[in-house]
Amino acid sequence: MVSNDRCLFCRIASGEITAKKVYEDADVVAFEDINPQAPTHVLIVPRKHIPSLDDLTDADAQVVGTVLTRAAQIARNLHLESDGYRLVINNGEAAGQTVFHIHFHILGGRNFGWPPG
Numbered sequence: 469m470v471s472n473d474r475c476l477f478c479r480i481a482s483g484e485i486t487a488k489k490v491y492e493d494a495d496v497v498a499f500e501d502i503n504p505q506a507p508t509h510v511l512i513v514p515r516k517h518i519p520s521l522d523d524l525t526d527a528d529a530q531v532v533g534t535v536l537t538r539a540a541q542i543a544r545n546l547h548l549e550s551d552g553y554r555l556v557i558n559n560g561e562a563a564g565q566t567v568f569h570i571h572f573h574i575l576g577g578r579n580f581g582w583p584p585g
């Protein structure tokens with residue numbers, strides 16, 4: 469499945485639903501989280517609809533690698549790398565996943581505790 473017309477993040481990626489995009493290319497879209505948990509809170513999603521980590525197959529290795537390297541590039545573009553930042557994937561309901569289209573949270577601009585809540 470390349471995209472899912474009922475999925476919120478597929479609809480943001482296609483432009484059907486508006487978001488504050490900070491980066492996009494042929495493979496990924498990054499946009500500001502609507503409910504930010506840090507001074508900088510950006511979500512990065514592949515254009516391909518993959519519901520969660522549980523749905524990944526070896527065929528997705530390239531797209532996942534691209535999302536990760538683009539996330540690091542976006543963090544540098546947002547000048548987060550000097551102080552540090554956190555990349556988060558919530559996988560499944562107990563971990564807090566609410567949108568079932570795989571995404572990294574890029575969080576920066578404050579200190580983060582460990583272990584996470």
Ligand code: AMP
Pocket residue numbers: 476487499500501502503504511557558564565566567568
């Ligand atoms: P998760 O809970 O890990 O699945 O993350 C989903 C994230 O999507 C949450 O942080 C929400 O605040 C965010 N979110 C939900 N709807 C929108 C939207 N329309 N635009 C931007 N971010 C959204």
Ligand code: ZN
Pocket residue numbers: 471472475476477478479516517518568569
């Ligand atoms: Zn989707």
